[in-house]
Amino acid sequence: MIQSVDRALRVLAVLQGARRRSLGEIATALELAPSTVHGIVRTLLAHGMVVQERDSGLYRLGPATLRLGNVYLDNLELRAHAQPWISELADRTGCAVRVAVPLGDDVVVVAAAPTPVEVGIVIPAHACALGKVLLAHGACVLPDRPRRMTGETVLSPRDPGIVRRTGLATEVEEAVLGECGLAAPVATADEVCGAIALVVPAADWPLPPTALAALHQTARAISRELGASTWPPQREEDAATA
Amino acid sequence: MIQSVDRALRVLAVLQGARRRSLGEIATALELAPSTVHGIVRTLLAHGMVVQERDSGLYRLGPATLRLGNVYLDNLELRAHAQPWISELADRTGCAVRVAVPLGDDVVVVAAAPTPVEVGIVIPAHACALGKVLLAHGACVLPDRPRRMTGETVLSPRDPGIVRRTGLATEVEEAVLGECGLAAPVATADEVCGAIALVVPAADWPLPPTALAALHQTARAISRELGASTWPPQREEDAATA
DNA sequence: AGTGCGTTTCGGCATAGTCGAACGAGCTTC
DNA sequence: GAAGCTCGTTCGACTATGCCGAAACGCACT
Structure with a gap:
């Protein structure tokens, strides 16, 4: 079990629980340092798995999740x-x-x-x-x-x-x-x-x-x-x- | 950009291209050692993001992707x-x-x-x-x-x-x-x-x-x-x- | 303008991930 | 029936990588 990948998936799981969450909220939920979560979230961001609201800076799930889910169904x-x-x-x-x-x-x-x-x-x-x-x-x-x-x-x-x-x-x-x-x-x-x-x-x-x-x-x-x-x-x- | 998380998401992207892929196929597509990919895939497996067919050992996307996509839509x-x-x-x-x-x-x-x-x-x-x-x-x-x-x-x-x-x-x-x-x-x-x-x-x-x-x-x-x-x-x- | 919160950046340390090689199982071939 | 092959999987060592603490930036509210 690769630690950082596991943590990334936990971030996605946390994001499933609420419409939007701040970086700090995710960090406390996972008992990690905010900077650690930031690195993970930035990577997820680059792949469209999460998006960041321009004004508030809050994070939410991104459209790449929908694409994945749809491909899953098709296959x-x-x-x-x-x-x-x-x-x-x-x-x-x-x-x-x-x-x-x-x-x-x-x-x-x-x-x-x-x-x-x-x-x-x-x-x-x-x-x-x-x-x-x-x-x-x-x-x-x-x-x-x-x-x-x-x-x-x-x-x-x-x-x-x-x-x-x-x-x-x-x-x-x-x-x-x-x-x-x-x-x-x-x-x-x-x-x-x-x-x-x-x-x-x-x-x-x-x-x-x-x-x-x-x-x-x-x-x-x-x-x-x-x-x-x-x-x-x-x-x-x-x-x-x- | 966290390397292993990035690679994990690339694995998912590769899995989007075909119904099922072998570990070796994923490894060559990503130009990585099979054992490296194996660690990543095992982690994705634990979270249901991919599943492994019992008989052939091939990998495909898992039901957790559908859950993520659905939550994205709801939010x-x-x-x-x-x-x-x-x-x-x-x-x-x-x-x-x-x-x-x-x-x-x-x-x-x-x-x-x-x-x-x-x-x-x-x-x-x-x-x-x-x-x-x-x-x-x-x-x-x-x-x-x-x-x-x-x-x-x-x-x-x-x-x-x-x-x-x-x-x-x-x-x-x-x-x-x-x-x-x-x-x-x-x-x-x-x-x-x-x-x-x-x-x-x-x-x-x-x-x-x-x-x-x-x-x-x-x-x-x-x-x-x-x-x-x-x-x-x-x-x-x-x-x-x- | 001042203050506070939250996000973001940077650098050192140590851990955690990567890779190579060996193991084992399943299938095909001889 | 046995041997070869190919695949997934496991193990161990090296070192590159990601983790965290602290400081800086931006923003909103006071």
Whole structure:
């Protein structure tokens, strides 16, 4: 782990927390000398990863971050393969559909239907159905101190073995009030690379069995296109206990 | 400029060029020892900025880039203020509308109407109306060797003073064949922060004067919300020659 | 005009990063 | 089936590099 690169990425993480920050704020947040942070920020500045407001001197994220994120999406096979399937799934079930990938203790939405507006949003893994699936397969990790999002947020996960065996996880107003979800894993030949979820208002919960079956079909179809031979994805320990 | 941070960002830039790259490819592209690149990549890996494919060992951009880009968009006042205006402008003119910001010798689209699908795309500044506006105001720079996109691409810019005085720049099939555009600057109190464009098929070109006027109105309205006092934005030298 | 804050610059010291070479795994070839 | 190759990865030593303290600049407010 290279120190200065690590610090640069921490600077970007700090900048994610607020619209704009002063050099001193970043320095105290990272417990570093302002001049140290200045050198890092100047380098990020040269690459457009951060910009400095002309009048106030404050720093914020720069447009190069958007370019990176967009290239990431364009190069993501999961997204390309999932897009037509989730459009059809949204039409068929009338639900909102999301596809997400793991990112540490969060999940990031990389595709959505019927509207793509949710693409890019980040949700704590322990608070959503997508995250529970990824946690069960070891693609996400639990945060040190799980954050309570709503009164319904479950801070310690149920048996992940059940999630793995059934290939399903649920979420009942645990991330945002009035929103429920049902998720299933998506895998490549050798790992669980993401999850797909149906998201509905609490009034429409629970979902009819037809929606559940449609979700299963879609997750399996996408996984097959990505090279997975079995679905739901099996792990050695589960195969042994079965 | 911190060397290792600069190199890390160069690694990300290399990764933007192809879906996936091997460690050796990155090393040769940057003219560095593989072990040096390995240290950098490992750090980026720990932060989710890159991911490594389990089977092939190849590297690609990671989901953290998407999170960064999304936060950038959320924190961008230009986008927030422009969104309602460009929706209305798209309705009124029937054209596609784009708002972009400068990024070196490129422009990055940060808002679009009627559909947001173009958000995140990158266009060389010299090849599009958006870029010509930003070039004229010094927000973009010309690349060392401008790239020819179509047969119509103009490699050396016309008089930027005219663009500044009229507040308009045009684009006739210079970036993509069959696509024409008309752009105007958007400014804050002390700088040109972006540009807004109408984009239409070549068949609908030239645009009627009403569309031109609507674009002007919208650019002025957004600029006013962002704190600009005059529009089109004036530079000292132009004010002197006037 | 004075004062305060925050950004920026500069130089010495020591740490942290760079590189070369060796290791190990996976794949192809013979 | 075994040997060669190529790739990613690890380790250790050298020294160049980035880190920090303190001082200077610019700006806004008093």
